[in-house]
Amino acid sequence: MAQEGDFRLEREPYYRPLHGEVELFEAAWRNRLPVLLKGPTGCGKTRLVEFMAWRLGRSLVTVSCHDDLTAADLAGRYLVTAGETVWVDGPMTRAVRLGAILYLDEIVEARKDTTVVIHPLADDRRALFLEKRGEVLHAPPEFMLAISYNPGYQSVLKELKQSTRQRFVAIDFDYPAAEVEAAIVARESGVDAATAQALVKLAHMTRNLKGNGLDEGASTRLLVHAGKLIAQGVAPRTACEGAVALALSDEREMLAALNELVSSVF
Amino acid sequence: MSSSARYFESPVGSAEPPLGAAELERRLDELVGAVLSSRRTAAGLARGLAEQARPLQDFVLRWAGVAAKSSPELAYQFAGLAARAVGELGYAGAERWLLAAMDVYDREGLYRASAELKDLAAFVERAREGAWGVSFAEVAGVLETFVAGLAGRRLKLAPAETAWTDSATLFLPQRITLFASRAENFRVYKVSAALLWAQTRFGSFALALADYSGTPRELELLNLLEALRLAARLEHELPGLHRDLEALSRPALGAEFGPARERLRAPGASAADSLAALRRLPASARAPDWPFLGTLDPARALAVRDERVARDKQALRAALQHWSDERGDEGLPPLDGESLASGAAAPPEDVQRLVQSLRQDLGELPADCLLPAGESPYPAHAREAAAAADRADGGEEAGALRYDEWDHRRGHYRRHWCVLRERDVQPGDPAFVEAALERFRPQIRQLRRTFEALRGEDRRLRGEPFGEDVDLDALVRARAELAAGGELGERLFVRRARRERDMVALFMVDMSGSTKGWINDCERHALVLLCEALEALGDRYAIYGFSGLTRKRCEVYRVKRFDEPYGLAVRERIAGIQALDYTRMGAAIRHLSGILARQPARTRLLLTLSDGKPDDFSDGYRGEYGIEDTRQALIEARRSGVHPFCITIDRAASGYLPHMYGAVNYTVVADVARLPTKLAELYRRLTA
Numbered sequence: 001m002a003q004e005g006d007f008r009l010e011r012e013p014y015y016r017p018l019h020g021e022v023e024l025f026e027a028a029w030r031n032r033l034p035v036l037l038k039g040p041t042g043c044g045k046t047r048l049v050e051f052m053a054w055r056l057g058r059s060l061v062t063v064s065c066h067d068d069l070t071a072a073d074l075a076g077r078y079l080v081t082a083g084e085t086v087w088v089d090g091p092m093t094r095a096v097r098l099g100a101i102l103y104l105d106e107i108v109e110a111r112k113d114t115t116v117v118i119h120p121l122a123d124d125r126r127a128l129f130l131e132k133r134g135e136v137l138h139a140p141p142e143f144m145l146a147i148s149y150n151p152g153y154q155s156v157l158k159e160l161k162q163s164t165r166q167r168f169v170a171i172d173f174d175y176p177a178a179e180v181e182a183a184i185v186a187r188e189s190g191v192d193a194a195t196a197q198a199l200v201k202l203a204h205m206t207r208n209l210k211g212n213g214l215d216e217g218a219s220t221r222l223l224v225h226a227g228k229l230i231a232q233g234v235a236p237r238t239a240c241e242g243a244v245a246l247a248l249s250d251e252r253e254m255l256a257a258l259n260e261l262v263s264s265v266f
Numbered sequence: 267m268s269s270s271a272r273y274f275e276s277p278v279g280s281a282e283p284p285l286g287a288a289e290l291e292r293r294l295d296e297l298v299g300a301v302l303s304s305r306r307t308a309a310g311l312a313r314g315l316a317e318q319a320r321p322l323q324d325f326v327l328r329w330a331g332v333a334a335k336s337s338p339e340l341a342y343q344f345a346g347l348a349a350r351a352v353g354e355l356g357y358a359g360a361e362r363w364l365l366a367a368m369d370v371y372d373r374e375g376l377y378r379a380s381a382e383l384k385d386l387a388a389f390v391e392r393a394r395e396g397a398w399g400v401s402f403a404e405v406a407g408v409l410e411t412f413v414a415g416l417a418g419r420r421l422k423l424a425p426a427e428t429a430w431t432d433s434a435t436l437f438l439p440q441r442i443t444l445f446a447s448r449a450e451n452f453r454v455y456k457v458s459a460a461l462l463w464a465q466t467r468f469g470s471f472a473l474a475l476a477d478y479s480g481t482p483r484e485l486e487l488l489n490l491l492e493a494l495r496l497a498a499r500l501e502h503e504l505p506g507l508h509r510d511l512e513a514l515s516r517p518a519l520g521a522e523f524g525p526a527r528e529r530l531r532a533p534g535a536s537a538a539d540s541l542a543a544l545r546r547l548p549a550s551a552r553a554p555d556w557p558f559l560g561t562l563d564p565a566r567a568l569a570v571r572d573e574r575v576a577r578d579k580q581a582l583r584a585a586l587q588h589w590s591d592e593r594g595d596e597g598l599p600p601l602d603g604e605s606l607a608s609g610a611a612a613p614p615e616d617v618q619r620l621v622q623s624l625r626q627d628l629g630e631l632p633a634d635c636l637l638p639a640g641e642s643p644y645p646a647h648a649r650e651a652a653a654a655a656d657r658a659d660g661g662e663e664a665g666a667l668r669y670d671e672w673d674h675r676r677g678h679y680r681r682h683w684c685v686l687r688e689r690d691v692q693p694g695d696p697a698f699v700e701a702a703l704e705r706f707r708p709q710i711r712q713l714r715r716t717f718e719a720l721r722g723e724d725r726r727l728r729g730e731p732f733g734e735d736v737d738l739d740a741l742v743r744a745r746a747e748l749a750a751g752g753e754l755g756e757r758l759f760v761r762r763a764r765r766e767r768d769m770v771a772l773f774m775v776d777m778s779g780s781t782k783g784w785i786n787d788c789e790r791h792a793l794v795l796l797c798e799a800l801e802a803l804g805d806r807y808a809i810y811g812f813s814g815l816t817r818k819r820c821e822v823y824r825v826k827r828f829d830e831p832y833g834l835a836v837r838e839r840i841a842g843i844q845a846l847d848y849t850r851m852g853a854a855i856r857h858l859s860g861i862l863a864r865q866p867a868r869t870r871l872l873l874t875l876s877d878g879k880p881d882d883f884s885d886g887y888r889g890e891y892g893i894e895d896t897r898q899a900l901i902e903a904r905r906s907g908v909h910p911f912c913i914t915i916d917r918a919a920s921g922y923l924p925h926m927y928g929a930v931n932y933t934v935v936a937d938v939a940r941l942p943t944k945l946a947e948l949y950r951r952l953t954a
């Protein structure tokens with residue numbers, strides 16, 4: 001069985017606070033309230049959770065949700081070892097036992113029936129029902145549930161149900177202001193300030209295209225990727241075409257337009 | 267020749283034997299019979315064609331059919347020349363030759379079109395010379411996206427004689443053939459577009475009209491000076507683009523421009539500085555012939571600007587009013603230019619967008635914009651008209667339904683305020699649909715493929731009572747339960763199954779008068795493509811149109827009901843969709859989301875397709891009232907378990923959209939021409 005130490009972060013993750021979200025997260029934790037991190041992909045949600053786990057001295061258990069994720073995947077299941085059936089905790093159960101921060105990333109990707117099992121954990125019962133074992137686990141006060149959700153998805157099948165979202169304290173994320181984002185990109189990727197600014201300018205251009213052919217503009221994450229390539233000596237245009245344009249679209253005309261934007265900035 | 271040439275090199279049906287003269291005559295007669303006479307028969311054409319191979323015959327018949335929908339005369343002429351054209355140009359080239367003539371027909375009529383068609387030699391000549399050339403049509407899509415990425419107000423692109431802008435549309439030449447490579451010709455397009463964008467973005471039209479008066483030569487020089495000023499701005503912001511611009515700035519400028527250039531490089535240089543520089547130029551100064559320099563037309567740009575400014579100001583005041591209402595007792599925060607940009611009480615998105623647009627046009631924000639609209643935005647006479655309409659009742663006939671309407675000023679519903687009837691669309695000419703199927707054939711093929719793939723998605727269901735694999739998890743669990751004295755469960759298998767798309771959709775199409783012409787055509791095309799795609803997918807769907815005149819005559823038109831197959835009747839009704847009266851959207855949304863809510867399905871989608879603001883001729887529905895009612899109806903729909911999604915064809919920059927549709931999802935289709943392919947694509951994304 002896993003030791004608590006396995007989930008502790010070793011070093012302080014770099015996180016640049018944006019608008020009081022660190023205080024809000026901490027207050028929610030002190031009040032045993034679960035949080036919902038809302039925002040486009042790659043804008044620092046995961047990084048905030050990592051940072052908070054470090055700051056609050058908690059273990060962090062992260063689950064990336066996908067549409068085959070079942071309730072048993074989260075809670076746990078019986079396995080056969082040497083002719084014996086043994087119960088093995090799933091990540092959710094483990095996190096509860098550890099008093100960890102449980103982070104369910106991109107919760108809407110999970111099946112609807114899976115989402116429901118977190119409900120009792122997310123309201124003031126703070127309990128986990130292990131049906132198969134006939135056991136009820138009560139979460140210790142240090143335990144916290146955090147989920148993330150990207151409202152930018154346009155699919156009606158990927159909206160977060162009211163019955164789920166209304167249990168959470170929401171923290172809204174957006175891309176940071178230009179100077180802040182450039183500072184993050186420079187620090188994370190190792191490029192100089194001018195290159196980081198140019199990358200952010202490019203990102204803004206792609207964000208202008210949201211809803212006009214792109215579902216979403218370039219995230220901070222993509223800029224960090226491009227920056228890392230540039231820091232390795234890849235030519236900026238090549239780096240952006242690979243790490244930004246191709247990551248955003250497969251459509252020929254859109255790619256051509258994105259590459260024209262790239263070659264305008266660099 | 268361009269890459270699209272390859273697609274059509276060998277048209278379908280090539281293996282079959284040629285058609286005989288009699289058969290050809292019969293078919294041609296069907297297509298162009300209207301323009302035949304005793305002196306001019308199909309037999310002559312057929313004789314010539316009978317000697318050709320089958321692929322060519324098929325090509326001629328197919329495209330004569332397409333042309334005949336516009337003009338049988340043009341189709342007749344085409345059929346006579348087609349064999350020669352294919353010989354000279356290949357199938358793809360011949361197709362372009364005909365399409366070029368049809369374009370001329372649309373714009374300038376038969377006489378010019380037939381001259382164009384007959385001058386095959388000139389077309390061949392141009393095609394050869396244009397091998398390196400780049401046309402507007404080829405680059406419009408890329409450039410429009412490019413310009414949208416550059417930020418600022420949304421701009422449209424359109425072809426014209428030279429490059430210029432009226433501050434809302436960027437006009438670019440039809441074709442650029444200056445250089446011997448496509449890349450260089452494209453670069454001219456890109457730099458021209460960027461410079462025109464910069465004119466709208468960095469205040470080339472921010473002065474008063476009188477400031478721009480001058481001789482044509484002076485205007486030409488001012489255009490150059492503005493280009494110098496804007497180039498300097500781009501140098502910092504977009505260095506890559508600036509390099510392209512420099513590369514095209516040949517021949518180099520004479521020394522007489524030296525001081526002006528220096529002065530216009532100063533940070534913060536404005537159009538006024540360009541004017542000042544113009545006055546200092548020596549009389550001998552002549553603008554160079556740089557390929558990206560178009561023309562400057564301040565008079566037209568300012569006319570468009572002034573109209574927009576008036577509209578934006580009004581919209582801003584309404585938006586501020588709204589914001590102030592929302593904030594309640596708090597009132598508005600102090601609205602100097604600074605606190606609008608950021609700060610604690612960040613303004614709503616529409617306010618920010620309008621402020622930005624006004625700043626872009628005027629350089630600064632005039633103080634009179636920052637007052638909320640105040641009391642009632644409705645003039646007294648409109649209120650009286652509404653009251654009169656209220657008193658005169660009627661509409662108690664059978665089939666008339668009554669719907670509430672939201673009056674935001676009172677914060678109440680007006681009970682049974684709207685009278686709504688369902689009607690059938692008068693069937694139109696099914697040829698419209700056939701022509702659309704023909705014209706969008708490749709797109710439809712593509713759509714059907716994508717949609718079929720969506721339908722065939724498999725998933726592995728675990729814990730099933732039967733299936734092709736053993737579910738190990740379930741088995742182990744069951745063993746454990748058995749060992750613990752429980753029963754052996756039965757759900758021990760994994761089964762592959764098609765994912766059920768338990769989804770119904772209702773499309774609600776704007777038939778108001780403002781859609782007349784082009785938009786209406788595009789809507790109908792979009793519906794044809796949509797039906798083709800949805801048939802491949804298998805989702806259940808219905809289509810209704812809506813229009814109306816006053817609250818007593820809200821009308822909803824049946825195009826396709828849920829239980830109706832997509833057959834001839836539906837196609838005729840799609841063809842028959844017309845532009846009628848006004849857009850009282852609320853009642854239509856309430857009625858149709860009611861129909862939708864009664865459909866058994868897990869997910870119900872209401873898609874509205876409209877060309878802009880809700881509007882009605884009376885009862886004060888125009889403006890804020892209609893916007894608020896529409897918004898309210900969408901919120902109600904949502905509460906009833908329907909997912910509304912709104913698609914708007916954007917013609918004016920419209921500040922009310924985020925508010926009206928903000929409660930639900932929406933998208934703006936800036937370019938109507940793209941609607942046909944976009945609609946089906948949107949549906950796919952929405953339900954993926």
Ligand SMILES: Nc1ncnc2c1ncn2[C@@H]1O[C@H](COP(=O)(O)OP(=O)(O)O)[C@@H](O)[C@H]1O
Nearest residue numbers: 014015016041042043044045046047188220221
């Ligand atoms: N506020 C921030 N501070 C530090 N790094 C950040 C911040 N925002 C984004 N990043 C960078 O962007 C990347 C993606 O952020 P992440 O938290 O993984 O995004 P998501 O919102 O999808 O969870 C991070 O790996 C980090 O490099």
Ligand SMILES: [Mg+2]
Nearest residue numbers: 042045046105
């Ligand atoms: Mg993440």
